[in-house]
Amino acid sequence: MQKLPVSRLPELFARIDGMKSLYLPVSAGGRLQFGRWTTGTAYDPSRMNTVKSAKDFFFPQSEDLVFFRSKGKELSITEAKDPAEPFVLFGVRACDAKGLEALDRVFLSDPVDTFYAARRENGVVVTMACAEPEETCFCGAFGVDAAEPGGDVAAWLAQDTLYWQSRTDKGDALTAALEDILEDADQRDQGAFAAHKAAIKAILDDLPLNGLSLEGFGGDALEALFGSDKWPALSQACIGCGTCTFVCPTCQCYDIQDFDTGRGVKRFRCWDSCMYSDFTLMAHGNPRTSQVERFRQRFMHKLVYFPANNEGMYGCVGCGRCVAKCPAFMNIVKVIRTLGVNAHAR
């Protein structure tokens, strides 16, 4: 483990950005977003989740795939190149890091999505433990430990010290490149480090959504849940916007569309939302014609279909963005509480 006085963070950021593009949570219009670091950029570790998750850096909201141009009888087709920017994403929370594992399952399994794979290869994820989680957080329910975040490097900010622990080969390489600025942590640091993690665990235990039980969900719950008579009542508040899906670190559905540039066609893909009326629209129409069905799809995907296809891994990491952002305050927590085995337990 390495460490660094917090006062030297700007120096660390400058060093990282000198090697690879550095992105970290910054304030934009009062909201937190991942943005490019520049000299003087303030990093505030007490602010929790960005509006859009770290997903955006590996699976962007929209990206070009191929360009078509016609000239007379000639048609030229140009493929978009795999992204090649080496970057470091600093301050990723444990939930978002876990979200990337869920996306890996989708995009790195055969056939591999080369754009996603290139970004995963080029990107180094430095996580930050959550010293002050929000009331909307429930990552513990999905097996995420906010005191022990994943990523390539995990970091903790305890009072005046940043602790730094590499977790992967990519993390080792970044750590080695920063060896003249990072100091080795010694025995005396262990006490303060352990106390910091214990304090985080105490707060996690005290979260209002702590104790959310997933009993009754999982890959084999299809029949019990799909036909539940509770879906209509749950979905009636849903206004059919895409907020929950777009702020979600694990939602991975996309659409491919053509854009007429006037001189050719740009084929791009963009995030899709199962909440939209034209989601999975085909020649014969839409398989889900009502909002109840579309609403059900989102939660069945996260709590049943995804674990069925991924050795029990859920398609939710408990980041709480949908809890905070749903215009109607309807969210996965309410769904779990209504449909779970312990439906009436708090």
Add this chain to the structure above:
Amino acid sequence: MQRISELIRTRAGELLESGAADQILGWENGGLAYDPTPAFFTADNVAGLVYNSFCGINLSKYLIEKTKGKESGKVAALLKPCDTYSFNQLLCEHRIDRDKVYVVGVGCSGMLDVEKLKARGFKGIKGIDEKDGRLTVHTLYGDKSCPKREVLMERCISCKGGGHVACDEVVGEELTPDAAGNRFAGVEKLESLSPDDRFDFWRGELSRCIRCNACRNACPACSCNKCVFDNSRSGMAAKANSDDFEQNMFHIIRAFHVAGRCTDCGECSRVCPQGIPLHLLNRKLIKDVNELYGDYQAGAAPDSRSPLISYTQGDAEPDVIYERGGAR
């Protein structure tokens, strides 16, 4: 607030029992201190009905779906004073079947904006108490306090006042938040900028748009069966912004589409996950309509007619933009 919540719950129970209403449209408590969800209640679940300072959600739009079709049941809708403007406007546009609705007006003394609490650094909110115009916010990191008026929703800061404009009965007192201000102050500030600065302001704000469509879907004036932006055959369907300018156009087109019909209910800004002040676009158009055609409040009456759909010989000519646009 506790008292009015009980009054409303009791009255809702009576309406269901007497058969005056088959369902109640109101708010159901969530698991947090500030997350009541719109819900329909019958005798089975009416005990879960709540009304508190976080019931900002405008319920009028839910009545479009609810009163559609042949079902003859009656729904009693709990509407705050400002919600009744949207309700009236939807009646004007024949989007709600009035015969199927019983409007229960609920008093309001201003709704709270949880984003404003969070912006003050109040995080880990476990509970909120309200007393004498002050809030005590219990958080995971200790108790905090602030004046209620400083964390009111944008719409409440410039409350229309004057109570309900459509209702069959009122439960609780008609109250007005103590913060009524000039609702056009934000627009006037933008008007005072140069066209370039104004353009930069909006490009900056709208650059954060993620095209989640929450503003459109929450908007009571956006009630098209099939929005042109969702229609793959319209040639302008878009799930993401194909280029930066497009997201600007989306919001501007939407603002023009609801011009003269927008009641200034503020839902667009409330629901935006990115905090884009969309209400300023609508208020600019409301202000322009007022200046060009005389003061007009959409939804003030169930039969009001927008100046934009009533031709008079004295109407403004298109060249008015040369005088008013501010371009050099």
